[in-house]
Amino acid sequence: xxxxxxxxxxxxxxxxxxxxxxxxxxxxxxxxxxxxxxxxxxxxxxxxxxxxxxxxxxxxxxxxxxxxxxxxxxxxxxxxxxxxxxxxxxxxxxxxxxxxxxxxxxxxxxxxxxxxxxxxxxxxxxxxxxxxxxxxxxxxxxxxxxxxxxxxxxxxxxxxxxxxxxxxxxxxxxxxxxxxxxxxxxxxxxxxxxxxxxxxxxxxxxxxxxxxxxxxxxxxxxxxxxxxxxxxxxxxxxxxxxxxxxxxxxxxxxxxxxxxxxxxxxxxxxxxxxxxxxxxxxxxxxxxxxxxxxxxxxxxxxxxxxxxxxxxxxxxxx
Numbered sequence: 001x002x003x004x005x006x007x008x009x010x011x012x013x014x015x016x017x018x019x020x021x022x023x024x025x026x027x028x029x030x031x032x033x034x035x036x037x038x039x040x041x042x043x044x045x046x047x048x049x050x051x052x053x054x055x056x057x058x059x060x061x062x063x064x065x066x067x068x069x070x071x072x073x074x075x076x077x078x079x080x081x082x083x084x085x086x087x088x089x090x091x092x093x094x095x096x097x098x099x100x101x102x103x104x105x106x107x108x109x110x111x112x113x114x115x116x117x118x119x120x121x122x123x124x125x126x127x128x129x130x131x132x133x134x135x136x137x138x139x140x141x142x143x144x145x146x147x148x149x150x151x152x153x154x155x156x157x158x159x160x161x162x163x164x165x166x167x168x169x170x171x172x173x174x175x176x177x178x179x180x181x182x183x184x185x186x187x188x189x190x191x192x193x194x195x196x197x198x199x200x201x202x203x204x205x206x207x208x209x210x211x212x213x214x215x216x217x218x219x220x221x222x223x224x225x226x227x228x229x230x231x232x233x234x235x236x237x238x239x240x241x242x243x244x245x246x247x248x249x250x251x252x253x254x255x256x257x258x259x260x261x262x263x264x265x266x267x268x269x270x271x272x273x274x275x276x277x278x279x280x281x282x283x284x285x286x287x288x289x290x291x292x293x294x295x296x297x298x299x300x301x302x303x304x305x306x307x308x309x310x311x312x313x314x315x316x317x318x
Contacts (some may be wrong), residue, residue, distance in 0.1 A: 014163045022163045033097040037110070037251045041091050048090020052083060055294075057312050059086075062293040064308050069218035070288075084289035091246060092137035099140045099171040104148060111145050111244075115257035119240060122260075123150055123198065128237035130199040131257070132228055133244070134280045135292040140172065142244030142255045143200045147177035153192025154200040155180045186227065193235040203228050204280055206299045214302050215273035218281055223300035229265035229272035239264055241279035245287035256286055 032040040052059055062082045070078055098107050122129050131146065133139055143154055156172065158181050159165035173179050178197060180188045193199050203225050204217075212223040232239050241258040261279055265272045284291045299307045 014166065019161075019163045022161055026167060029094060029096050029100070032094045033101055040094050040097070041248065041251055044091030044094035045087045046090070047093060048087040049083075051090060052086035058294040060312055061296060061309060062086075065293045065297055068220050068298060068308075081289055082293070085291070085293050088137050088246065088290045089292075089294070095141065096167075096171070099144055100167055104175065107141070107145065110251065111141060111253045111255060113145075113255045113257070115259075116255070118259065119198075119257055122238050126196070128193050128196075128235050130193065130201055130228065130231055130235070130237045130239045131242045132201050132203055132239060132276060132280065133242045134204050134284050135202060135295060136243050136245065136284070136287070137290045137292065138244035138246055138253050139202065140168075141253055142242065143172060143177065144175050145255055146198065146200055146242075148175040151197045152177040152200050153180065153189055153197040154178070155182055155189055155202070157182045186231065190231065190234055193231070193237055199231070199237065201228065201231070203276060204297070206297060208300050212300070213270050213273045215270060215277050217277040217297070220298060221302050222277065222298060224273040224277055226269050226273055228276050229269065232265050239276075241283050243283035243286060245290050256283065258283060
């Protein structure tokens with residue numbers, strides 16, 4: 001693995017009182033760095049249980065999403081999945097210590113790769129590769145480890161808290177990734193792919209009906225971006241799905257890479273979006289509790305139907 005790089009110099013402004021809460025969070029994460037691995041994960045589990053108890057809105061969003069995606073489960077099993085998700089989310093918060101401060105050797109100790117031979121074969125043949133990953137709790141570590149194996153370009157949303165944004169950017173870039181802010185658009189991402197960097201791309205977001213088509217995800221018509229197909233077309237890249245998931249028993253993460261999408265892009269926007277969603281769904285089903293169920297995946301409904309989350313917004317405003 002390559003050594004890490006620092007994303008930006010440290011502005012003195014981050015020492016202002018407005019960042020006290022963020023520093024407390026960073027301090028908590030930093031303290032867990034000194035704990036044995038299983039103790040740290042146990043603390044993360046308890047932290048996740050507190051998130052479950054204290055954040056009624058996110059808890060309800062997770063319930064709505066899981067009701068949509070797993071109708072075959074009974075009420076008790078769906079609620080168990082909600083609780084497990086929050087526990088994994090808490091573990092992920094604690095594991096930012098690995099993402100932010102872990103040496104390449106220490107991070108490698110707790111992460112393994114599955115299906116990486118196909119990726120290596122494409123890269124060795126100088127083929128361009130786009131790795132698509134769903135919003136799973138281990139996506140940061142997965143991206144960091146992949147960038148340690150091969151130069152990477154990726155995209156991130158700018159965090160509203162500047163100090164938190166600095167820490168996230170530093171963690172994601174420190175082993176050799178080039179991060180593009182989402183508000184910079186896709187052109188820098190295309191340049192990075194054409195320069196020979198593998199692309200680590202997270203396409204599963206609901207940005208409304210513009211630039212989206214309604215493709216099935218867990219059998220639910222979902223507003224799906226067409227950007228993966230467009231990127232693959234303009235760069236000639238192979239598209240491969242990947243997810244990073246945590247096995248609690250071994251305390252290790254697995255970066256799990258699937259087979260390349262076939263006949264992609266096909267030129268049919270709906271067919272291509274459906275192929276992307278099917279590949280991501282297959283990855284999510286490897287570790288269902290570790291998908292980010294607390295995000296509003298189904299906010300935009302076909303034919304302008306009401307969002308299933310509208311009542312939560314109204315309750316918050318009230």
